[in-house]
Amino acid sequence: MLQAGAGIETSETLTERQQAVLDAALRLLVEEGDSLTMTAVARRASCSKETLYKWFGDRDGLLTATVQWQASKVRVTPVDRKGLDLTSLTASLERFASDWLKVISSDTSIALNRVAVGHAGSGKDDLGAIVLQNGRFALARRLKPVLEAGRQAGLLDFEDAETAFRTFFGLVGRDVQIRLLLGDRVELAEVTIGGDARRATQQFLALFGANNRPKGL
Amino acid sequence: MLQAGAGIETSETLTERQQAVLDAALRLLVEEGDSLTMTAVARRASCSKETLYKWFGDRDGLLTATVQWQASKVRVTPVDRKGLDLTSLTASLERFASDWLKVISSDTSIALNRVAVGHAGSGKDDLGAIVLQNGRFALARRLKPVLEAGRQAGLLDFEDAETAFRTFFGLVGRDVQIRLLLGDRVELAEVTIGGDARRATQQFLALFGANNRPKGL
DNA sequence: CTAGAGGAGTACCGTACGTTACGGTTCGGC
DNA sequence: GCCGAACCGTAACGTACGGTACTCCTCTAG
Numbered sequence: 001m002l003q004a005g006a007g008i009e010t011s012e013t014l015t016e017r018q019q020a021v022l023d024a025a026l027r028l029l030v031e032e033g034d035s036l037t038m039t040a041v042a043r044r045a046s047c048s049k050e051t052l053y054k055w056f057g058d059r060d061g062l063l064t065a066t067v068q069w070q071a072s073k074v075r076v077t078p079v080d081r082k083g084l085d086l087t088s089l090t091a092s093l094e095r096f097a098s099d100w101l102k103v104i105s106s107d108t109s110i111a112l113n114r115v116a117v118g119h120a121g122s123g124k125d126d127l128g129a130i131v132l133q134n135g136r137f138a139l140a141r142r143l144k145p146v147l148e149a150g151r152q153a154g155l156l157d158f159e160d161a162e163t164a165f166r167t168f169f170g171l172v173g174r175d176v177q178i179r180l181l182l183g184d185r186v187e188l189a190e191v192t193i194g195g196d197a198r199r200a201t202q203q204f205l206a207l208f209g210a211n212n213r214p215k216g217l
Numbered sequence: 218m219l220q221a222g223a224g225i226e227t228s229e230t231l232t233e234r235q236q237a238v239l240d241a242a243l244r245l246l247v248e249e250g251d252s253l254t255m256t257a258v259a260r261r262a263s264c265s266k267e268t269l270y271k272w273f274g275d276r277d278g279l280l281t282a283t284v285q286w287q288a289s290k291v292r293v294t295p296v297d298r299k300g301l302d303l304t305s306l307t308a309s310l311e312r313f314a315s316d317w318l319k320v321i322s323s324d325t326s327i328a329l330n331r332v333a334v335g336h337a338g339s340g341k342d343d344l345g346a347i348v349l350q351n352g353r354f355a356l357a358r359r360l361k362p363v364l365e366a367g368r369q370a371g372l373l374d375f376e377d378a379e380t381a382f383r384t385f386f387g388l389v390g391r392d393v394q395i396r397l398l399l400g401d402r403v404e405l406a407e408v409t410i411g412g413d414a415r416r417a418t419q420q421f422l423a424l425f426g427a428n429n430r431p432k433g434l
Numbered sequence: 435c436t437a438g439a440g441g442a443g444t445a446c447c448g449t450a451c452g453t454t455a456c457g458g459t460t461c462g463g464c
Numbered sequence: 465g466c467c468g469a470a471c472c473g474t475a476a477c478g479t480a481c482g483g484t485a486c487t488c489c490t491c492t493a494g
Contacts, residue, residue, distance in 0.1 A: 017441095033338050037481060048442045053483065111338070113399075118335035120400030121250050121328070128400035136392055167420065170391035174383045175353055178394055182330075183337030183345035203384065207420055254451060265472045266453080276452065 014069070018055060021045040022069040025062060030111040034118050038062070060125045067112055067127055071134035074103075084153045090201055092146050097172040097197035100139060104177045105188040109135075113181055140165050157210040164208055171200040231286070235272060238262040239286040242279060247328040251335050255279070277342045284329055284344055288351035291320075301370045307418055309363050314389040314414035317356060321394045322405040326352075330398055357382050374427040381425055388417040 014022070024045035028036045038059060042049045056062040103109050112131055120128035140162070147164055150156035158164040179186050231239070241262035245253045255276060259266045273279040320326050329348055337345035357379070364381055367373035375381040396403050 034335065035339060038483080039481075042442090046442080048444085049482090050443095050484075050486095051441060054441090059482065113395075114334055114338060117331055117398045118251065120398065121331060122252060128398075132396065132399050132401055136395065166391045167388065170387035170389075171384065172387075173392075174387035175390075178330075178353065179349065181334045181337065181345075181398075182349050184349055203424055206424060255453080256451075259473090263472080265474085267455085267473095268471060270453070271471090 017047075019069065021047055021052070021055070022066050025066045026070055026108065029063075029066060029115060030107050033111060034115045063115065063119075064125050064127065064130070067116065067130050070108060070112060071130060074134060074138070084149050084155070086155055089146070089150050089153075089155050090205065093168070093201040093204060094197045096139070096143055096146070097168075097200045098193055100172055101176065101188065101193045101196060103135075104173065105180060105186070105193075110180050113177075117181065136169070139169070143168065151210075154210055156208050158208050167207065168200070168204050171203050172197070234264075236286065238264055238269070238272070239283050242283045243287055243325070246280075246283060246332060247324050250328060251332045280332065280336075281342050281344065281347070284333065284347050287325060287329060288347060291351060291355070301366050301372070303372055306363070306367050306370075306372050307422065310385070310418040310421060311414045313356070313360055313363070314385075314417045315410055317389055318393065318405065318410045318413060320352075321390065322397060322403070322410075327397050330394075334398065353386070356386070360385070368427075371427055373425050375425050384424065385417070385421050388420050389414070 021041075025036070025041045028041055028044050032040070038049055038052055041062065042052055045052075052062060056065050104113075113135075116127040116131040119125055143165055144161045147156060147158070147161050147168075151158065151161075156164070176186055176188070238258075242253070242258045245258055245261050249257070255266055255269060258279065259269055262269075269279060273282050321330075330352075333344040333348040336342055360382055361378045364373060364375070364378050364385075368375065368378075373381070393403055393405070
């Protein structure tokens, strides 16, 4: 049955074989969305349904394990907060923006978010919480230290790191995620992402740069 | 069977009774999400299943009609572009932001978006397109004239209205919609919305106000 | 070599739900 | 009063799928 809680730390209690099964389930999830069947997963993973039920309890358990499995694959790249100047801060922010756009526009992320959104509100499982924890909140946890460091270095000026982060989040994501989730084909080539990341970063610096606007934002 | 296309104009070809049935379906959709059954709709609407099938074809037809019905209820408040000064422009923008936040945080919108997201990618129907047309794109159609008028009046400075709109959209919505869709309980009292609308508007004006930053954004 | 565990493959069961069919009722027109 | 259309309520049908049971194969330990 594996672990239950919507915890952050996700289990190295998975055997190679189990990971392979979850990878198969993930691929199927990307292809077919929430309409995947246990039979299809078993066939794709070349395992029996009985094994699926023994390992994951039920369908929700399999889905939860799959989402957590994907989440655990996203590793945090630690931030070096040594000599921080405007150039390196800008580069960091652009990197975050670019990475984030790449993530939310990936097939995997779209599929996972779709499933999680679909399950939210029918309180059977915590897919929404898991996705939020490893998406939006993980990003905040990684970015806030950078923002704080920027403030410490006198490069940024804001009251609340959370508020500043949410503004950055909005400037980067804009309408992209909801459009993708709703099936709109948004153009997101590498170049576009790079340009958007640069633009969002510049806008953010214009709003929160220390030597720009006086205050009140 | 009613009309099919994901058209904008939505039909006054609905009788009173049919509208009542769709209202019932909508209420049920808010309560139970995509897991509503035809039987439940029939019971709630005090009609027979046969009638549902005669009118709407099949389950997807009913869902589509329901979404379109809700969409048709959102009427466009025309914008008065007479004497436009900074004060009235600010008020307009704040109004848009506030209205938009109220919409995306409403039970109905959340339920509809959840269903549409769930259906996107399994190309059976166009719920995603319908929701997008009556949500994000409808907002753009209403807001862009205001932005253009602001530029004409020398209050705003931007190259492309679409880009400016998307930035405004991001500043207003930030992470709210995805968090709500994923089941996060975001605090959104009236006061909060008002404050957020004001903040987003001020940030937008800081970025695109004519007499602020030179260019390059 | 044998025994037993683990798991693949598959047949099977129960159920929920979409869809259809049908009997009964109301209502407008003749 | 009679007819047909529209529609309600409900029973019935077909199917898809979650979940279980059972058989056979493979691999490893002793």
